[in-house]
Amino acid sequence: MKDRGYYEGFGGAYLPEILIATFDELAEIFQKAKDDPVFWQEYVDIMSTYSCRPTPITFAENLTRHFGGARIYVKREDLNHTGAHKANNVMGQGLLVKRMGKSRVIAETGAGQHGVATATMAARFGFKCTIYMGEVDVRRQRPNVFWMERLGADVITVREGTRILKDAINEAFRDWVTNMDTTHYVLGTACGPHPFPEMVSFLQSIIGKEARRQILEKENRLPARIYACVGGGSNALGIFKAFLDDPVELVGVEAGGKGLDTGKHASRLCSQDASIGVAQGYKTYFLQDNDGQMKETHSVAAGLDYVGVSPILAQFAESGRIRFQAATDREVIDALSLTIRKEGLIPALESAHAFAQAFKEAPAMSKEDIILINQSGRGDKDIFTVADAFADPKWQEFIKEKAEEYHA
Amino acid sequence: MLEAYLKNRLKEKEILLMTHIVLGYPTFDDSFNIIESMVNAGVDLMELQIPFSEPIADGPVILHANQKSLSRETTVQKCMDFAQKVTGAFDIPFLFMSYYNILFKYGVGRFTEAMAQSDIKGAIVPDLPPEEGRDYLDAMEKHNLVPIFIFSPTTPDDRMKYLASFGKGFIYCVARKGVTGVNTDFSNQLKKYLARCRKATDLPLALGFGVKEKKDVDFLKGEADIAVVGSQTIRLVDEEGVGAVGEFIKSLR
Numbered sequence: 001m002k003d004r005g006y007y008e009g010f011g012g013a014y015l016p017e018i019l020i021a022t023f024d025e026l027a028e029i030f031q032k033a034k035d036d037p038v039f040w041q042e043y044v045d046i047m048s049t050y051s052c053r054p055t056p057i058t059f060a061e062n063l064t065r066h067f068g069g070a071r072i073y074v075k076r077e078d079l080n081h082t083g084a085h086k087a088n089n090v091m092g093q094g095l096l097v098k099r100m101g102k103s104r105v106i107a108e109t110g111a112g113q114h115g116v117a118t119a120t121m122a123a124r125f126g127f128k129c130t131i132y133m134g135e136v137d138v139r140r141q142r143p144n145v146f147w148m149e150r151l152g153a154d155v156i157t158v159r160e161g162t163r164i165l166k167d168a169i170n171e172a173f174r175d176w177v178t179n180m181d182t183t184h185y186v187l188g189t190a191c192g193p194h195p196f197p198e199m200v201s202f203l204q205s206i207i208g209k210e211a212r213r214q215i216l217e218k219e220n221r222l223p224a225r226i227y228a229c230v231g232g233g234s235n236a237l238g239i240f241k242a243f244l245d246d247p248v249e250l251v252g253v254e255a256g257g258k259g260l261d262t263g264k265h266a267s268r269l270c271s272q273d274a275s276i277g278v279a280q281g282y283k284t285y286f287l288q289d290n291d292g293q294m295k296e297t298h299s300v301a302a303g304l305d306y307v308g309v310s311p312i313l314a315q316f317a318e319s320g321r322i323r324f325q326a327a328t329d330r331e332v333i334d335a336l337s338l339t340i341r342k343e344g345l346i347p348a349l350e351s352a353h354a355f356a357q358a359f360k361e362a363p364a365m366s367k368e369d370i371i372l373i374n375q376s377g378r379g380d381k382d383i384f385t386v387a388d389a390f391a392d393p394k395w396q397e398f399i400k401e402k403a404e405e406y407h408a
Numbered sequence: 409m410l411e412a413y414l415k416n417r418l419k420e421k422e423i424l425l426m427t428h429i430v431l432g433y434p435t436f437d438d439s440f441n442i443i444e445s446m447v448n449a450g451v452d453l454m455e456l457q458i459p460f461s462e463p464i465a466d467g468p469v470i471l472h473a474n475q476k477s478l479s480r481e482t483t484v485q486k487c488m489d490f491a492q493k494v495t496g497a498f499d500i501p502f503l504f505m506s507y508y509n510i511l512f513k514y515g516v517g518r519f520t521e522a523m524a525q526s527d528i529k530g531a532i533v534p535d536l537p538p539e540e541g542r543d544y545l546d547a548m549e550k551h552n553l554v555p556i557f558i559f560s561p562t563t564p565d566d567r568m569k570y571l572a573s574f575g576k577g578f579i580y581c582v583a584r585k586g587v588t589g590v591n592t593d594f595s596n597q598l599k600k601y602l603a604r605c606r607k608a609t610d611l612p613l614a615l616g617f618g619v620k621e622k623k624d625v626d627f628l629k630g631e632a633d634i635a636v637v638g639s640q641t642i643r644l645v646d647e648e649g650v651g652a653v654g655e656f657i658k659s660l661r
Contacts, residue, residue, distance in 0.1 A: 004539060014508055014535045016465045018560040018585060020567070160471060161461065173464045178586035180562075278509045279462045281535070291484045292513030293461040 005194020008318060010311035013193035014281050019173075022180040027195045029100055034202060043092050047206065050091065050124065051081040054210040057218065057372070062342040063359075070224065070365035072358065073372045074345065075211045075239060084348065084377030085207060085235045086117040090186060092203035094121040097184045104128040104183040108172045110137055110165035110231070111303035111350060112144025113377055114188030119153035121186075129153040132171040134164040137302045140385055162296050165231075165306045169280055189232025190310040193281030197312050204238025207374065212242045215372060224369040225249040225361070228376065229353035230269070230324070231303050233310030235376035240322065249323065252313060253357040255299030256326030266297040268309040269317045269324040276314075279307070284314045300329035300389065301349035303377075327356035333389045335359050336379065348377035349385060410453075410501055410529050410554050410577035414612045414633065417452055422629045424452040425660060426614055428505065428638035430473035431456050432482030434645065436490055441650050442641070447498045449657035452634070455532060456494070458487045458506035465534045467587035469639040469646075484514050488522050495527040503556065505532040511544065520547040530554030530577050538574040545574060556580050559605050568608035578612040578634060581605050583619070589639030592618025594627040602631045625660045635660070 005011045015023060033039040047053035056079070060072040077085040090107075097105060105127045109115030115131040122129035131153045138145055138157050148155050161167035169192070176185045190200040215223055226243060228236035230252040240250045257265030260273075268274040268285040277286040279294060287295045287307045299305040316322040327335070332349060335356035339345050347355055351374065358373050365371070379386060387395040417424055427446050431439055446454065459474040459482055466474065487504075495502055504523060511519045511533065523531065530553050536544060538557065548555045554577035559568050561584060572579060581602065583592045592598070605613050615628055616636030625635045637660065644652050 012540050013537075014540050015537060016534050016560075017537065017558040017571070018465075018562055018582060020537060020560075021562040021564065161475065166462065170462055170464050174467070174587050177465070178590075180585070275513075278512050278535075279507075280464065286509075288509070288513070290513065292509040293478060 005198055007311050007315035010284050010314040011194055011197055012283050014278050014283070015193050016177060018177050019180065022176070023193060023195075025100065029096055030195050030199045033096060033099065039095065043095060043203070044206070046091055046095070047088065051087050052079045053206065054214070055079045057211060057214045058345070059218070060343050060345070063339065066342055067359065067362040069362040069367065070369040070371045071367070072362060073215060073223065073370060075207060075372060075374045077207060077235065077374060077376045078347065078351070078378035082113070082117045082120050083381060084113040084117065085204060085238060086114045086188060086377070087120075088206055088238065089188065089200050089203045089234060090114070090117040090121045093184070093186045093199070094125050097127065098125065100184060102182055102184045104130070104179065105186050106130045106132065106172050106175050106183055107186040107188060108132050108165060108168035109144070109188065110134070110168070110305060111301065111348070112137065112141035112148070113303060113348070113381070115148050115153070115155070116144050116151070118186050118188075119148040119151035122153065123151045130175065131155045132158050132168040132175070134158045134162070134168050136163045137165065137168070140302055141381070142384065143381055164297070164302070166280065166294065166308070173280070189234040190237050190312060191232045191280065191282060191284070191308055197282070197310055200234050201237035201241060201310070201312060204234050205241045207235065207238035208240060208242030211239055211372060215370065219370055221370070222246050222248050223372040224365065225251055226372045226374070227251045227253060227354040227358045228374040229253050229304060229350050230309065230313060231255070231266070231306050231350060232308070233313040235374055237310060237312055239374045244321065250321065251357060252322050252324045253353040254324060254326045255301060255304035255353060256328040256331070257298040257300070259328055260326055264298040265326065266299045266305050266307070267326040268307070269313065270326050282308070282311055284308050284311045285317075300332060300385065301353065303348070303350040304353065325357045327353045331356040336386065337390070345375065346379040347375045348379045349382050351376045352379070411611060413501060414578060418612070418633055421452070423625060423632070423661070424634040425450070425625070425657070426453045426455060426634050426636045427451050427641055427657070428455040428457060428636065430459055430470060430477055430642065431487045431490060432459065432477035432480060433473040433642070434476070435480065436486065438645070438650050439490065440494065442645065442653050443494055443498060445650070445654040446657055447500055449654045450661070451500065451657060453501045453503065455503050455505040456487070456491060458484060458504060458510050460507040460510055463507060465587060467589035467639065469589040469642050473642050484510060488526060491528050492526040501529040503530045503532060504528055508533050508536040516543050516547045520551045520553055523553055524551035528553070530556055532556040532558070532580060534558060538571065558582055559608070561585065561601050565604065565608060568605065572609035572611060575609070575611060578614050579605065579609055580614050580616060580636070581632065583615055583617040586617070588617055589643075590618060592624070594624055599631055622660050
């Protein structure tokens, strides 16, 4: 591997020897695809016929009026097939799997969105599929497990470590070091060893390419700020990349959990609890202790509940090109509630982080300013978590009755 | 130096034994007793693993040992202190094995200095290919420590030579794809792979992953220089306790 995938010292490929040849092959295949205009065209074609690309931008007129500040637009990645931006990455990697001639895909999943997207892609392309999911996430995202299994995937519950996303990634790597001849690991975010950060953000860059064109068509000018939630960082990089050279402020919103001062959060780039380290094959900011042991993370949104962050985002955090903020679970639930009521949009809990931060800032902005929020996924999949967060009594009653039906 | 020590020992023994334990598992006292039994049973060198929360190259047995050790508040400093005690008490070479983040967070310079002070001879860092390990290699060199590099069945011949150019002491040959602690097929294919490893380097060859009984060790005689026993002793300690270790090691050769 000639290019080790460094971004101002972040990234790299810290791999066990057994995987080096696999990564060399992947890096080569990806580079060829990236340089091949036919690949991008094939990718755009499949995303426009099998998914819903280009996804629209929606002017959030009621929210704009409510806050009385900037004009709020929403990029609708929730309208992708399977309900999130994850489909972009997955279908693109599926095309690469075909080029590599492999027959099986594996993936980790946190919220379950990436797992469902991968299982869908596998069904469509005829690949065998295994999804690794932490036990905690299996419990909070049961509907996605149901769909993955219906789509023909084996869902393996990971009971190691903290039993969430990072542990699912470890298990997927352990599968891969055994089965790399037949198997591609469809990593779901712009993290991990090179070439994953570059590859995933390349495939997700379709979001920003469309959004830039769409906002210019509608408003004939660029937005002042763009907001995206940041777990691993794929939807954020996807929308930000096209605007890096523009005078647009880019805001990444991390999971503030129960608050940055409680230790119960997943904020790597704007809390004091993270430091630079090397794990899961790459160098970035990790939530770790002084010995380098990874800490437990917390977020109401399973998809943001991760110890590391894209090395490309770590680079932009250091350079100051992207501003990072955190939104707490409470702020996120409130923002979600407001968005549902005012616009009839149901963002995923992950995406609602971006909304929460935008809502904090919009009122103080000029009415001439435009802001763009990336709605990376739809929230109806979160019904169990959201219903709990709202402590909805009618829902609880329904669940109890349903359970009794099964007992009968 | 380690290489000379190994080559000397090989004049007397057909094959050497290296064992692997996870520090602080089940407890540091147990670790000490296990080492004592192993040394008394004739083990030639040992890997002491400093536990890490994300050991991606390890299978379930060693993974759980890592997690349990950490849950009992094992720290890098405790491992360093323990290493000093062990090297003072036993007259075989000891190596550290850990993942790169442990060295990185401790400070690679400080880590290697502490290794040298504790008379640890070298290190195995499975997630640090030489391309990412310049600081590490310089620091190891500075303190006369041996960086052990790994060959795998997927490593092409030219890369084996490249890795061997950085390696000292011996080369750790991974027997197969997969993680530690899973069965290995001791077959002609493995012999061919070891022959390929032999062609790439003059360093002694250690073979690890899936070595768990006498017939595996017998198979390796004449093919490799060192048999590495890792997960199997940990499994034994889990099932039969520390007292079973000595007999088991003696039964291997």
